[in-house]
Amino acid sequence: MVIVSTRGIVIRTFNYRETSKIVEIFTESDGLVALIAKGYRKQTKQLGILEPLNIVFVSFYKKKSQELHLLSKAETLSSYYKLLNSSEKLFVGLTILNFIKETQVLENPNEPLFRLTENCIVKLKEDKINPLIILVYFLVRLSQDLGLDAIEKLEPWKHKDFKYLTFNSTNGEFQADFSFEKFPKISRKTVDLFFTIDGFEFENLDKIQIVSLKIQEIINFFAEYLSFYLSKVIKINTLDIFNYDF
Numbered sequence: 392m393v394i395v396s397t398r399g400i401v402i403r404t405f406n407y408r409e410t411s412k413i414v415e416i417f418t419e420s421d422g423l424v425a426l427i428a429k430g431y432r433k434q435t436k437q438l439g440i441l442e443p444l445n446i447v448f449v450s451f452y453k454k455k456s457q458e459l460h461l462l463s464k465a466e467t468l469s470s471y472y473k474l475l476n477s478s479e480k481l482f483v484g485l486t487i488l489n490f491i492k493e494t495q496v497l498e499n500p501n502e503p504l505f506r507l508t509e510n511c512i513v514k515l516k517e518d519k520i521n522p523l524i525i526l527v528y529f530l531v532r533l534s535q536d537l538g539l540d541a542i543e544k545l546e547p548w549k550h551k552d553f554k555y556l557t558f559n560s561t562n563g564e565f566q567a568d569f570s571f572e573k574f575p576k577i578s579r580k581t582v583d584l585f586f587t588i589d590g591f592e593f594e595n596l597d598k599i600q601i602v603s604l605k606i607q608e609i610i611n612f613f614a615e616y617l618s619f620y621l622s623k624v625i626k627i628n629t630l631d632i633f634n635y636d637f
Contacts, residue, residue, distance in 0.1 A: 392453065392454050393450070394450055395418075396449070397419050397420035397449060398418065398446065398448055398505075398509075399419065399446070400417045400418075400446055400447075400488070400493050400512065401414060401442055401443050401445045401447060402417055402485065402488050402491060402492050403423070404442070407427060409432075410431070410432045410433045411427060412441060413425060413427050413431060413433065413459070413589065414427075414428055415492065415604050417488075417495065417505060417508060418449070419502055419505045419506075420499070420500060420502075421453075421497055421498050422495060422499040422501050423491070423492070423495040423497050423498070424497065425458055425459050425460070426451050427460070428441060429462075431462075434475060439470075440465050442471060443485065444470065444471035445467055445470055445471050445634050446469035446509060446512065447466060447467055450462075450463040450464050450580070458497055458498070469486055469512075469513065470471060473518065474515060474572065477522070479523070480515045480516075480522045481521040482629055483515060484515055485632075486526060486610065487512065487526065489627050490533060490597050490617075490625075492622065493617075493626060493627070494533065494537060494625065501536070502534050507536070509531045511544070513591075514596070519597050520597045521599070521601060523605075523606050524588065524596050524599050525608065526609075527584065527585070527588055527606075527609055528588050528591075528593070528596055530609065530610075531585055531589055533613075535625075537617070537620075539616070539617065539620045539621075541588045541613070541616060543603070545585060545586075547563060548582060549582075553567035554567075554578065555567075555578045555579065556576065556577050557569045557570065557571060557575070558574055558577070558615055558616055558619075559571075559574055560573075560575070560615045560616075560619050562630045563619050565621065573606070573613045575611045575616075577609070577612050579610055580604075580605075581604070581608060584604060585599065607630055610630060611629055613625075614626075
């Protein structure tokens with residue numbers, strides 16, 4: 392058994408037995424980990440630390456033979472509370488967590504992806520940034536981190552004339568102006584947005600001027616795209632939970 396101390400982002404929590412919680416945290420050192428916080432719900436001073444979107448510093452006892460480890464202590468480094476003032480920012484933050492949960496396996500360290508996720512959550516708290524731009528940036532970079540670069544796959548279509556592309560999730564191919572209800576579509580404007588965002592450094596995202604974008608279209612595309620290449624169903628629930636008209 393070893394004691395691990397690391398920064399992390401709370402992904403989700405749920406109650407366990409009468410007083411405890413199980414928490415999934417995307418950590419800088421170990422990737423996604425599952426921890427049990429024994430007696431957490433009895434400790435009133437600790438309540439609020441293990442909430443999704445909080446950036447925390449945690450210590451836990453790690454056993455090689457187990458996937459559920461014992462949380463020793465936790466403290467908040469950056470709270471999610473500022474995101475509560477904007478349903479759009481909260482939606483984006485939780486959607487980012489949803490994609491992390493769906494694409495990462497337990498205890499697979501990925502420090503670059505951790506930094507990307509942390510930076511996106513922190514930037515969401517800025518007033519001048521369009522939160523939906525942050526989400527699109529995250530999804531483009533996530534696909535690249537996974538070795539499934541969506542920009543590279545779309546490169547042959549960059550200068551072609553079409554109204555929309557359909558992603559055929561049975562063979563992984565794009566087809567222009569082909570409509571089939573089963574497959575996700577992305578418009579010409581959405582494809583152009585992907586290339587625009589890919590050309591920007593993270594700190595300059597606030598300079599991107601977008602009047603509107605089809606975020607549901609974008610989320611559905613990346614969910615299907617990653618599902619195909621990861622050979623698993625990627626379920627993104629935030630659109631249903633928020634019932635938000637984008």
